[in-house]
Amino acid sequence: MEYVSPEGLRLDGRRPMEMRQLRAELGAVSRADGSAVFEMGNTKVIAAVYGPREVQQRSQQLNDKALIRCEYTMANFSTGDRMRKPKGDRRSTEISLVIRQTMEACILTHLMPRSQIDIFVQVLQADGGTRSACINAATLALADAGIPMRDLVTSCSAGYLNSTALLDLNYVEDSAGGPDVTVGILPKLDKVTLLQMDAKLPMDIFENVMQLATEGCKAVANYIREILMENTKQLENRRGI
């Protein structure tokens, strides 16, 4: 199948290095400490953060840092075919773990000993790149909850199809079977916290693809920063003296 047309356009009309439309909204869940909705094109993810709060299971309590927990679910209506998925299948457990580890790397857990932070992410619409959308949503929700972090974590995926590197794959491109590189970075510290790929790629091409994904992450970071800044200013202005 032809994923990049001779004119250099992808199936959804994007250029190879073009991202999908980003949209973010803070405070979607009123009872949570922090929450966000993050959209990358048709992929839509909601994240809610509860905490830092008292540890629910005493045996899990850590005396020098906060306990981070993460739960990833996909809504039944998120995919094309409506399927009832069992809770805690391999895929969602793996992604929960990935998100938890990525977020744990940036949260200053030592400032909140003997407490726990719960991150819940749910995919409302799946159109490829749910992993990165979840990480971006979780970052926003954590920042909204006022949890101290080293840096914002942002994530973006990139792939390689028709011998072209493609940024931010959608579902059709994702299911083409080509390599899919998901990268998560700390933009300020310029460090990588997440790198996943389940295919083989020659070294030089991989470097290109990863470079592209990193650029994507930086674009996401700029957008997230704007959203947070706007929100902070708005809250402060409304509060008044």
Add this chain to the structure above:
Amino acid sequence: MFTSEADFRYPLKAKATISASHTESKSFYSRFHITISASHTGAGFSILIFRYPSLLKAEVVISPTQLHLTVIHTKRIRDRTDSFRKLGQNFGQDSNTILEMRGMELSLNQTQKLRLQRALELLESLSSGTNSNASVTVADTIPVNQEDGVLKGHGTTELEGEVVATVCGVIERVNKLVYVRTLRARYKPEVGDIIVGRVIEVAPKRWRLEINFSQDAVLMLSSMNLPDGIQRRRTAVDELNMRSIFEENDVICAEVRDFMRDGSLQLQARSQKYGKLERGQMLAISPYLVKRRKQHFHHLESYGIDLILGCNGFIWVGEHVETKDIMVEDEPIKPELQNNKSQISMSLEEQEQTYTPLETRQNICRIANAIRVLSTLGFSITLDVIQEVVDLSSSKGLDIHEMLGAEFCVLVAEREAERRSLSTRRKR
């Protein structure tokens, strides 16, 4: 086939023509083809379309001068022509800013939306003069003069010689100290704060309270006055009777005593004004909206209501209770208690006490709703402001339930903008 014209004011300054045709119809799904052609070109169009929420699924093809959409409407639409006229109009309107507010699902009509927007813009212009550029987000560099020496406070960290924020908030500087004051975050206790909390566990010699902190607070049996008012050692009997003082799910008012060595929080309730709160409502709002003041207990005499603004964002609105100092009044009461007749009258009095008059209950609800409106708008909550909102609602003759509607919310925003602009003018 239907054609409608819409004026896209934002983000593009362009006039667009929407033409739509309907091709396929099932019982619940209808498929429409919409072509939008405009004087403006470019992919900027897609922004506009995706902001429009009813286009749940849209296939978009962008050509240099046209944007072609295939929309699947999930609603059954009776009059398609009419719905498209609306669609065309809404494209024009919704492409302006969509007002989104935290935790609020208000259906504002167009005028209300504009009024609210104008009030909020006024508020923004009022406060932007005082502290512009003071807001930071996570990982923003805080400008400091390194030569003077800097003390890094909460919400900051050092990275390659720069001071960097770790939370979103507002920069505060006190002499050499630089810290970031967070806005939406959990409560950060300070010794001496007055807080409202809920008992979640009765443990040996202590109660555990949920107070919106990262851990549960601890109220020791030894750090509160016993109901008989006598100062003495707490015995095992007292410990067994702890549930007669506070039970699970009771709402309590107390003061922050100190932090224990392991970082957990100790409370005390060594005065008659602290203790169990009954016959009222507890509201949970963001703690940044409550400012630390000299007075947190307020008695609103005209309403017969006690208002406690807990520093942790828990607010108590309840029927007024006379705080009597048992230590002094105890002795004259005791001999009367021995009399059997007066005991019966006492129990009757107690029965009357448990009944809250309807008017008081309505007042409680009115004040509680005023606080709810203020907190959804994100205005700081003080006694004056609450009173003003309550007065506004009663002067407009609004019912209690109407206070949570869109119209009143807009009114409150306008009133607040007016009030703040007056106070800033006075300062000048």
